[in-house]
Amino acid sequence: MPPRRPSLHDLETGLRAGRRATLSRAITLAESTRADDQALAQELIARVLPETGNAVRIGLTGVPGAGKSTMIEALGVWLIEHGHRIAVLTIDPSSARTGGSILGDKTRMQRLSVRDEAFIRPSPSSGVLGGVARRTREAMLLCEAAGCDVVIVESVGVGQSESELAELVDTFCLLLVPGAGDDLQGIKRGIMELADVIVVNKADGDNVVPAKRTAGDYRHALRMLPPATPGWTVPVLTASARDGAGLAEIWDAIDGHRTLLDGAGLLARRRERQQLRWLRGLLREAVLQAFHELPGVADALADAESAVAAERATVPQAAARVLEASGLRATV
Secondary structure, three states: OOOOOHHHHHHHHHHOOOHHHHHHHHHHHHHHOOOOHHHHHHHHHHHHHHHOOEEEEEEEOOOOOOOOHHHHHHHHHHHHHHHEEEEEEEOOOOOOOOOOOOHHHHHHHHHHHHHOOOEEEEEOOOOHHOOOOOEEEEEEHHHHHOOEEEEEEEEEOOOOHHHHOOOOOOOEEEEEOOOOOOOHOOOOOOHHHOEEEEEEEOOOHHHHHHHHHHHHHHHHHOOOOOOOOOOOOOOOOOOOOOEEEOOOHHHHHHHHHHHHHOOOOHHHHHHHHHHHHHHHHHHHHHHHHHOOOOOOOOHHHHHHHHHOOOOOOOOOHHHHHHHHHHHOOOOO
């Protein structure tokens, strides 16, 4: 016999009580593609929406090998020891061929995962750009409703569309490793311009001096870039997730950035902009899906692709034919 489907009342009560099992189930509903699950999840979010919005939302990305999971675990344990309740939403890359993902963050964060004050949720990126999952926003709201006052979103790593992660959070943190500072580790200028806090990790043992040198290189580079937040000087810190060094300084920087945003009225404006961007993004997805489901579009698209591949039509001509077949009037 399948397990009993939880009622909306059960979900709301469990979520407000901060039960991790209920929070996990609620996020599963939000990530589901079933229409009935989506309806239940959205009604639940609507009910608990007044309880959301008070958490510090942190996005963390970094170069491969920077130790993102290790840093999140060390910072998470430190935050718990200082009275916080945290949620970690980690995004695993989905396979382009199979759609599968590793989802191994709970095994990588063993110390943190056993703490009652922590909730760790791995989700597949499922092909979404920017290293974020499609339902990360809903997951953040549900975590906040369950009493988490710090929400950390870890992306799959530096890529072309990290702006997607920056549009989810209040403070965007970039994690680097010692060395290779002269060529700025291949970090693109766009990523640098998004960062609110930069941390050079693994500043321990023989890496202490190289870490300080790398931090100096980035401080110099940042002088030529506008800050992501007006009036904020982006700190470049050194830390060691392994030894626990620099964790207090990282949190002070995040807290200082949040204080500046709140005091200048920028936090409300940033979140409003994020909400509107989310709305427009969902509408684009819905319109595109509805377009592909229109009668005749699939065949017209196949013909257009063949025509382009065989150089019988230009891309704008082919696109115009698909639009004409759909019955829509639009200029390409």
